[in-house]
Amino acid sequence: MSHSDDGYLPGPVPAYVLTGGRTQPKSTLRPETLLSAVLHRPVPDRTAPQKRELLELCRGQxxxxxxxxxxxxxxSVVRVLASDLIDEGLLCIRAAGPKRELMEKVLAGLRKL
Known part of the structure; x- marks a missing residue:
């Protein structure tokens, strides 16, 4: 780690800096929400490194x-960052798989056949 002549050592960036002080996302995102990068959209140069890394991780799902x-x-921080990227059209939400109850009903119906 490098430091300046005044002894400053860079440390981790506080979460409130990454989110611009915001604690609530604009989009409703649950922990299990599936995210996927919009691959055909170029990422603006001004995009923060953490958002770029998030987009890179979400190249799949x-x-x-x-x-x-x-x-x-x-x-909570990633929720705000992801919401910003969704608003910018760089990230999208993918629907999660069907609920267990639905799958059990389908299985029961198939068994009746």
Whole structure:
């Protein structure tokens, strides 16, 4: 780690800096929400490094909580960052698989055949 002549050592960026002081996302995102990068959209140069890393992780499909784990950030912070990227058209929400109750009803119906 490098430091300046005055002894300053750079440390981790506080979460409130990453989110611009916001604690609530504009989009409703649950921990299991699946995120996917919009691959045909160019990422603006001004995009923060954490948002770029989030987009890179979501080139396939990843849940919000998995993304937070990979980034080493709190889910609440990643929720705000992801919401911003959704608003910018760089990230989209993918529907999760069907609910267990529905799958059990389908299975029961198939068994009746």
């Amino acid at each position: 990843l849940s919000l909580v998995e993304t937070a784990t990979h980034l080493g950030l709190p889910v």
